[in-house]
Amino acid sequence: MASVDKHQVVKALRDMSAYLQLKGENAFKTRAYDVAADRIAGVGDDLATLVAQKRLTELPNIGESIATKIAELVTTGAMPALDALRAEFPPRMLELLTIPDLGPKKAKTLFTELGVGSIDDLEKACAEHRVRALKGFGEKTEEKLLAGIAVARRASQGGARKKLADVLPQAEAALKWVQQAPGVIRASLGGSVRRLRETVADVDLIASAPDAAPVFAHFEKFPGIAEVLGHGESKSSVRLKEGDLQLDLRVLPDGDFASALHHFTGSKAHHIHLRGLAQDRGLTISEWGVFRVGAQPAAKPGTAKHDGAQEKLPIHTEADLYRLLGMQEIPPELREDWGEIEAALAQQLPADLLRQADVVGNVHMHTTWSDGRDSLLAMVKAAQALGMTYVTVTEHSQTSGYAGGLTIDRLKAQRDEVARVQEQVPGVTILHGVESDILEDGRLDYPDEVLATLDVVIGSIHQRYGLDEAGMTRRVLQAFDNPFFQIWGHPTGRLLGKREPAPLRMEEVLDKAAAKGIVLEVNGCPERLDLSAEHVRAALKRGIKLSVSTDAHSTEELAVHLPFAVGTARKGWARRGDVINTMDVKGFRRSLRAR
Secondary structure, three states: OOOOOHHHHHHHHHHHHHHHHHHOOOHHHHHHHHHHHHHHHOOOOOHHHHHHOOOHHHOOOOOHHHHHHHHHHHHHOOOHHHHHHHOOOOOOHHHHHHOOOOOHHHHHHHHHHHOOOOHHHHHHHHHOOOHHHOOOOOHHHHHHHHHHHHHHHHHHOOOOOEEHHHHHHHHHHHHHHHHOOOOOOEEEEOHHHHOOOOEEOOEEEEEEOOOHHHHHHHHOOOOOEEEEEEEOOOEEEEEEOHHHOEEEEEEEOHHHHHHHHHHHHOOHHHHHHHHHHHHHOOEEEEOOEEEEOOOOOOOOOOOOEEOOOEEEEOOOOHHHHHHHOOOOOOOHHHOOOOOHHHHHHOOOOOOOEOOHHHOOEEEEEOOOOOOOOOOHHHHHHHHHHOOOOEEEEEEEEOOOHHHOOEOHHHHHHHHHHHHHHHHHOOOOEEEEEEEEEEOOOOOEOOOHHHHOOOOEEEEEOOOOOOOOHHHHHHHHHHHHOOOOOOEEOOOOOOEOOOEOOOOOOHHHHHHHHHHHOOEEEEEOOOOOOEOOHHHHHHHHHOOOOEEEEOOEOOHHHHHHHHHHHHHHHHHOOOEHHHEHHHOOHHHHHHHOOOO
16 A cells, blocks of 8 residues: 555545635535545544555545545555646645635635736735736735735744644654653653643653663654654654654653753743742752752752752652742643742642533534534534533524524524434433624624524624724624623634734723623634633633633534643633533523523
């Protein structure tokens, strides 16, 4: 068989979908390739084995036609159908689809009318004011495209930061590999990944072992390495083929592990602040340990004493380090110098930071009634398997026709299916709701009499992000006045690396949310992570309650998205009591805004 891995197959399927959209194929056909890509991405079995045993069609939503194309790619290294589609367009055509708010239909128009086949072509056409002359575009569209080009370029630049969700699986696989190396005593992820930053530049790994050489020899055989970038006494750096991701491994004696882990976890601002505190106490902190300062500088890190002047203090865990400084241990997610050091010194860090085990209700999910990929029954059973005791089914609303949004009649019809599924899965309470679009004038896109029949109403913006700050702020404030609006979904509308947060006077908006009793969603979709941790903190200071939501469109996403929602909320200092879906279903419903 050809050497084609799962990630190449997923990319090929997504490219098939993109090219078919450019050709104007119907949504059901194009969506089938995206669904198949999701299925293959989640396959735990060896893909080549599934192909050889002709078991691809056993996977949900993969039919014979797509299975054949996958098999061709895995066995021959080529997918003729994809090659034929590529031949119809310029080689860089798909990069146009990385530009925020530029969809396949407009991209095709630009290609057909102006010969635009790349980001460079589009930038030139905009600079020459040729785009504004096209029907359906105009001067404002041209300006938005230029701004979007800048966003797309920042995301694609070499060394650009990558989404945490894209990096984390590779980082965890690398950690597991290092833990299996000869002689390793302890190992951990560090850096931005450990602090759960929403984007990361590379991956730091820290390990302890009596001898670094066999650990590095094992590490440098990690599957998927493109090249070894460097190798020294205590550090090895490699670059992976997938995502052009750099991994840096440091190996130290076990006595230095905790200090090194703390140092290479960061953040830089957190460390600078700590070093100042340490100096006030006659201590120095570095990757090599904590030393009591004497008259002379340390001659050689890693030894018990240096010239009789500096004493190395025993640090077995990070808690030991913080204890020497007279403070609570600070969880990695909080180490950003956002006030955590002052709180830890005052013994006021929250002791009950949110944990995934605290969450008992899944909020915000979509099924095949709108743009979800699994049935309501499958989603409810999957939520139950994750330990959820209730779910909210909140399909897209009627304005979101592109996402299969529900008309009023279909919304009413779904209630009947909710009742049927409820009988089949009595252990999970199903709350019938909707994700209602916030229109440009601030209205929700269903009449109040329809919203009044629902258990949960999430209000979200999905379109018309081009409003200025005053217009967007007015839009949201007006929406909060609707008495049926309960949860503000993915509040800033950002898409990491693709779309900037909506221009909002956030302080004003949060003040009104607090006054109106609006719950704010922390959306765990890896492209969103919205609210951000910074905005979570601002909301909590106002007493606003949160919902950690999955925004799941498949059974797989239920499990994948929840940890990101919880992690983002934790990073914003959210405690168990701040999050309404840590309560039982009765408490959850009581926490929603009274109508």
